[in-house]
Amino acid sequence: MRDEIAADLSTLPLHGSGTASVTWWGTLAFILIEGTGFAVGIGAYFYLATVAPAWPMAAPPPDLLPGLIFTGLLLVSVVPNMMVARWAEARDLRKVRAGMVVMTLLGIAPLVARVFEFRAMNVWWDTNAYGSIVWMLLGLHTTHVLTDLADTVVLAALMFTRHGDDLRRYGDVQDNALYWNFVVVTWLPVYVCLYGVPRL
Amino acid sequence: MRRVQRAVALALAVGLAGCSGWQSALDPHGTDAARLAGLMWFVMATCAAVWVLVVLTLAPALWRRRAPRPDPLALDAPRERRMRAVIAGAVGATVVVISVFTLTSFVTTRGLGVTGSDEPTIRVRGRQWWWEVEYLDRDPARAFKTANEIHVPVGRPVRLRLEGDDVIHSFWVPSLAGKQDMIPGRTNELVIRAERPGLYRGQCAEFCGIQHAHMAFLVVAEDEVAYARWLEIQRSDAAPPSGPEQEAGRAAFLSRQCAACHTVRGTPAAGTTGPDLTHVGSRRTIGAGLLDTTRGAMAAWIADPQTLKPGNNMPLVPLDADALRDISAYLVGLE
Amino acid sequence: MTQDHDAGTRDHQVDRTMLEARLAKTWRTDPGLWGALATVDHKIIGRRYIVTAFVFLALGGVLAMLMRLQLAGPEARIIGPDRYNQIFTMHGTTMMFLFAVPVMEAVAVYLVPLMIGTRNIAFPRLNAFSYWMFLFGGLLLWVAFALDMGPDVGWFAYVPLSGPQFSAGKRADIWAQMITFTEVAALAVAVEIVVTVFKQRAPGMSLDRVPLFVWAMLVTSFLVIIAMPAVMVASTMLILDRLVGTHFFNPAEGGDVLLWQHLFWFFGHPEVYIIFLPAVGMVSTMVATFARRPVFGYLALVMAMVATGILAFGLWVHHMFVTGLPRLGESFFTASSMAIAVPAGIQIFCWIATLWSGTPRFATPLLWVVAFIVTFVIGGLTGVMVASVPFDTQVHDTYFVVAHFHYVLIGGAVFPLLGAVTYWFPKFTGRMMSERLGTWSFWLIVVGFNLTFFPMHILGFQGMPRRIYTYQPDLPWHGLNLFVSLCAVMLVAGFVLFAVNVVRSLRCGVPAGDNPWDAPTLEWATSSPPPPYNFAHIPVVGGSNPLWESPEKLPVASGLCLDRRELIVSSVVEAQPEARESSPQNSVWPFFAAIATSVMLIGSIFTPWAVVWGAVPVFVTLVGWFWPKGTPEDAA
Numbered sequence A: 001m002r003d004e005i006a007a008d009l010s011t012l013p014l015h016g017s018g019t020a021s022v023t024w025w026g027t028l029a030f031i032l033i034e035g036t037g038f039a040v041g042i043g044a045y046f047y048l049a050t051v052a053p054a055w056p057m058a059a060p061p062p063d064l065l066p067g068l069i070f071t072g073l074l075l076v077s078v079v080p081n082m083m084v085a086r087w088a089e090a091r092d093l094r095k096v097r098a099g100m101v102v103m104t105l106l107g108i109a110p111l112v113a114r115v116f117e118f119r120a121m122n123v124w125w126d127t128n129a130y131g132s133i134v135w136m137l138l139g140l141h142t143t144h145v146l147t148d149l150a151d152t153v154v155l156a157a158l159m160f161t162r163h164g165d166d167l168r169r170y171g172d173v174q175d176n177a178l179y180w181n182f183v184v185v186t187w188l189p190v191y192v193c194l195y196g197v198p199r200l
Numbered sequence B: 001m002r003r004v005q006r007a008v009a010l011a012l013a014v015g016l017a018g019c020s021g022w023q024s025a026l027d028p029h030g031t032d033a034a035r036l037a038g039l040m041w042f043v044m045a046t047c048a049a050v051w052v053l054v055v056l057t058l059a060p061a062l063w064r065r066r067a068p069r070p071d072p073l074a075l076d077a078p079r080e081r082r083m084r085a086v087i088a089g090a091v092g093a094t095v096v097v098i099s100v101f102t103l104t105s106f107v108t109t110r111g112l113g114v115t116g117s118d119e120p121t122i123r124v125r126g127r128q129w130w131w132e133v134e135y136l137d138r139d140p141a142r143a144f145k146t147a148n149e150i151h152v153p154v155g156r157p158v159r160l161r162l163e164g165d166d167v168i169h170s171f172w173v174p175s176l177a178g179k180q181d182m183i184p185g186r187t188n189e190l191v192i193r194a195e196r197p198g199l200y201r202g203q204c205a206e207f208c209g210i211q212h213a214h215m216a217f218l219v220v221a222e223d224e225v226a227y228a229r230w231l232e233i234q235r236s237d238a239a240p241p242s243g244p245e246q247e248a249g250r251a252a253f254l255s256r257q258c259a260a261c262h263t264v265r266g267t268p269a270a271g272t273t274g275p276d277l278t279h280v281g282s283r284r285t286i287g288a289g290l291l292d293t294t295r296g297a298m299a300a301w302i303a304d305p306q307t308l309k310p311g312n313n314m315p316l317v318p319l320d321a322d323a324l325r326d327i328s329a330y331l332v333g334l335e
Numbered sequence C: 001m002t003q004d005h006d007a008g009t010r011d012h013q014v015d016r017t018m019l020e021a022r023l024a025k026t027w028r029t030d031p032g033l034w035g036a037l038a039t040v041d042h043k044i045i046g047r048r049y050i051v052t053a054f055v056f057l058a059l060g061g062v063l064a065m066l067m068r069l070q071l072a073g074p075e076a077r078i079i080g081p082d083r084y085n086q087i088f089t090m091h092g093t094t095m096m097f098l099f100a101v102p103v104m105e106a107v108a109v110y111l112v113p114l115m116i117g118t119r120n121i122a123f124p125r126l127n128a129f130s131y132w133m134f135l136f137g138g139l140l141l142w143v144a145f146a147l148d149m150g151p152d153v154g155w156f157a158y159v160p161l162s163g164p165q166f167s168a169g170k171r172a173d174i175w176a177q178m179i180t181f182t183e184v185a186a187l188a189v190a191v192e193i194v195v196t197v198f199k200q201r202a203p204g205m206s207l208d209r210v211p212l213f214v215w216a217m218l219v220t221s222f223l224v225i226i227a228m229p230a231v232m233v234a235s236t237m238l239i240l241d242r243l244v245g246t247h248f249f250n251p252a253e254g255g256d257v258l259l260w261q262h263l264f265w266f267f268g269h270p271e272v273y274i275i276f277l278p279a280v281g282m283v284s285t286m287v288a289t290f291a292r293r294p295v296f297g298y299l300a301l302v303m304a305m306v307a308t309g310i311l312a313f314g315l316w317v318h319h320m321f322v323t324g325l326p327r328l329g330e331s332f333f334t335a336s337s338m339a340i341a342v343p344a345g346i347q348i349f350c351w352i353a354t355l356w357s358g359t360p361r362f363a364t365p366l367l368w369v370v371a372f373i374v375t376f377v378i379g380g381l382t383g384v385m386v387a388s389v390p391f392d393t394q395v396h397d398t399y400f401v402v403a404h405f406h407y408v409l410i411g412g413a414v415f416p417l418l419g420a421v422t423y424w425f426p427k428f429t430g431r432m433m434s435e436r437l438g439t440w441s442f443w444l445i446v447v448g449f450n451l452t453f454f455p456m457h458i459l460g461f462q463g464m465p466r467r468i469y470t471y472q473p474d475l476p477w478h479g480l481n482l483f484v485s486l487c488a489v490m491l492v493a494g495f496v497l498f499a500v501n502v503v504r505s506l507r508c509g510v511p512a513g514d515n516p517w518d519a520p521t522l523e524w525a526t527s528s529p530p531p532p533y534n535f536a537h538i539p540v541v542g543g544s545n546p547l548w549e550s551p552e553k554l555p556v557a558s559g560l561c562l563d564r565r566e567l568i569v570s571s572v573v574e575a576q577p578e579a580r581e582s583s584p585q586n587s588v589w590p591f592f593a594a595i596a597t598s599v600m601l602i603g604s605i606f607t608p609w610a611v612v613w614g615a616v617p618v619f620v621t622l623v624g625w626f627w628p629k630g631t632p633e634d635a636a
């Protein structure tokens, strides 16, 4: 078999951004995996609620305040998150650095509210199946907040090093922003389950 | 009974009808099992035909003569079109076959478990690794418990309420009906109707731990008279000991740990961890189908249940030779 | 920065020898242990993955023979109930989670990049990580088994038997955590495959030109992505129930026993197509080569695979027909299960049509294809039988079902796999496998298999439940059981001969050349075995059967850099080139990350706090993994 040159690709960019980037697709695939995980968790919640004679089981519905604060913080964080993504696209290093610091703080703040949220469930994980599923959903979501926070912290640090001003890093920042939006979006159905369904 | 089984086994070994025996889905003796067997034969015959057709098309596809084709990409357009048509037809036929299967399955299922109005109701609880059988009655005083053997009247539907006590078990008497799981926290129902008198063996079908293999039971289908007599006997308390040996046996039974786990109605023994032994001597087997109820087997079981059925929930209770002899005499005598 | 690398040497600026030397240097794997731990070459990892999976097949097979030994006679006392329960659980778990799924993904890890004309899989480090996780998960299971701590609750570990009350000790936890290991590994590969297929196809390989094996792996990967989270959630719940006292499955506290079954089978049913669809891809590939014509009904086959993938999520309840669910619902699942016969039928019909109108050449791979069709159809038809609720109430949890699933698993997946090994062996190793030994092992396995497993249908009708360690002499089962056990020896002899053939051919097989079968797909356009960079120039594709369309010369693209690992990223549908992307350098961090993750996961069997302190090393290794090292690959 002889190679015969049929196309010249030397003018292509050295790195693809957006949908031309494999990491973007990879992030999407992981979002699909974890989104399915959330869907399964929520499915299990409704399954248990359906077989149970009463829901919530032997517990008052959760207190609203910590959950509201948490949700509020998450929703607020979407704005700077989108802005960071935009700045990254524009390769504005200074703004991206500032934005990443803000996003780090906005990752930590809801976690504080989250601690109180566990308490506000008014039930322990080992009280009954209702407590178990409620804690599991909260735990699952908390893990996502934590992992994305870790990612944000490392990226923020990276942006302050000499590796920062680089197309790949800007791509990473955008992917991280995409993932944070996912963390916010998945919270909404979980929120409805945890706080809304027991009040029906 | 053994001899009958041997004969059946022999018949099988000789290679006769692959599917008969006293625990066989294709040798039905119950109304439901017969319906199921009918459906199964129909589905199997159709599938066998499908397989033969597939192989009969595959063979010429492989071995028919053909002209050489030097260019792998040169395709004969009219033949491609013909093949497309044939495949479309085959797919259509597939749709027809599976629709018929779905429909007959649905109809068959609807015809299962037909009950009258006043059938006997029996609660069967699967326990690791034996069956607790409770004959329910509108008058609770007339309800009673037994184990590992279920008597039913021939020709009458009997309603079974299936429960799992610890883990999931599955109630299955292939000659009478399909299986149904016994699930902790739920109650399932199954209706069986034996069409001929006889002994039907059943076995736990859901893996339930170390002795899942030895969790069998018997269904005894008998005529109304025999059934009514059996009910009366079972309802009554245990017979008083009929001799000095049995007398000593009862005393030993009551003074050892036995009574903590077993009930013998009419005595202080009221444990519920193990099978009710009030009429254990009348049952054909002990240990959930493990051994025929003979005196020797009884003694062997009591002396060392863990060797006979490793891991089961009855511990080895140390007994001297006399106590062992007396207790087994007593228990075998509880008819 | 951008400028220097743009100015670096390009592939059209040097002659062929120089080109190959430079590429080999850029893409090399260092010799020695360190190099082996650090490599991210998909071929090396794929080879490792395949060999490891076959080792697990052999181990699972040994367990199968132990079971057959015990079951050969009534009330045999060779293996006690406790060991037997561990053995069948280990057999099922090993075969499903450590052999069948990984081996298919492993073949894909090796072949997909070659078939679509790229130089490495997407996320090669994740690929390395995936292999280590798979290996450590398998070791966890088998070391536990050697220490008499092997799981003993069956490969689907039904609660409450596997729950805290009825499974003391760590056996069930080891099963559940092994699930986590293998699922992480499988999910990682699935992501890699999806992204590789979407984004790294050779220029011009639009979706309608993608080889069928690649299509099969794409659909399979989506199945993995959507199915596996369910079992991860379930096994996590199980571990929580066992470790920290939650009550997901405890009916006494509002939990539900069937929740486990729903979650498990929502994964477990797609799982069987995760095993079967790659085999469909292999068969489609081999059929075309050995009938010497493009496969008949390309589009129909693709649609059939996609349809199977979608339907796969609508029939999990057929594993629960006797749990007492509402009858109408069950009928729905009968209908949906039977509907799978339509895409399955389309596949079978298309392959037969391909053979009919082609010119079959009876080399061993084609023999396997034929045996596959004959055998798999039996298994598929028994599948249709058990899909009928009333039928299933009699045969569920009996040897009839055991027969069904070995027919589809071995006839439907292992036969094509053995064919595929024979078919691609020359590509993997540069040498042909012996046809004579191949034919012998073929007949031994095919005849041995059918003699071993066909009688199990009858045993099922005769009322023999599965998962029993023994049966009583007065039951009419011992004749057939003895027969089955004896025939299994023949089956094993066939497998051993196959292994002998592999080992011998590795050392003294006939050298193969690039394209010994005159096959049409791109993996045959490069040398056997392929160089570390796969293709000296990235091919440019103009049709579905590139090597048949242009047998003499391969159209390729030029203009790629030589001093960084460069490949082409292209658009999803049309495969228009979009960028010259770099592929990561070798790194030992994925190995460390896998060790850290394993420590965390194994620790969490014993204490929930392991998740907390175990996360620290995981974090550190991940930072090491992703932190830029300033190599040419970082350039953008």
Ligand code: HEA
Pocket (backbone or CB within 6 Å): B050, B054, B093, B094, B095, B097, B098, C272, C273, C275, C276, C318, C319, C337, C338, C340, C341, C344, C345, C346, C348, C376, C377, C379, C380, C381, C382, C383, C384, C386, C387, C388, C392, C395, C396, C397, C401, C404, C405, C408, C409, C412, C413
């Ligand atoms: C590779 C793996 C594989 C494959 C491909 C299949 C394929 C199918 N399986 Fe199987 N199955 C398993 C692996 C597999 N299965 C395993 C491992 C278990 C047991 C798990 C356990 O309990 O341990 C199981 C169990 C199982 C059950 C549960 C049984 C029980 O526990 O009681 C059911 C029930 O519906 C079922 C159905 C089917 C159906 C309808 C198909 C269909 O996809 C088959 C379709 C194919 C054909 C029908 C043949 C080709 C078609 C034609 C030639 C057209 C003409 C056909 C007709 C007219 C009908 N399977």
Ligand code: HEA
Pocket (backbone or CB within 6 Å): C051, C054, C055, C057, C058, C059, C060, C061, C062, C064, C065, C067, C068, C088, C089, C091, C092, C093, C095, C096, C099, C100, C154, C155, C156, C402, C406, C409, C410, C414, C452, C465, C466, C467, C468, C469, C488, C491, C492, C495, C496, C498, C499, C502
């Ligand atoms: C792909 C999956 C797969 C495969 C290949 C097999 C292969 C075999 N299986 Fe198994 N089996 C299952 C999946 C599989 N099985 C599952 C999922 C269960 C259910 C478990 C449960 O209930 O929980 C089961 C259960 C099961 C049972 C029921 C146990 C019970 O319910 O009590 C039996 C009984 O006979 C059995 C037998 C066999 C036999 C004889 C083989 C033979 O085919 C094995 C022959 C193979 C070998 C002996 C290996 C030799 C190989 C080599 C030498 C390899 C060469 C090596 C290199 C090239 C490196 N299997």
Ligand code: CUA
Pocket (backbone or CB within 6 Å): B126, B127, B129, B168, B169, B170, B204, B205, B206, B207, B208, B209, B211, B212, B213, B215
């Ligand atoms: Cu009870 Cu198996």
Ligand SMILES: [Cu+2]
Pocket (backbone or CB within 6 Å): C268, C269, C272, C315, C316, C318, C319
């Ligand atoms: Cu299934």
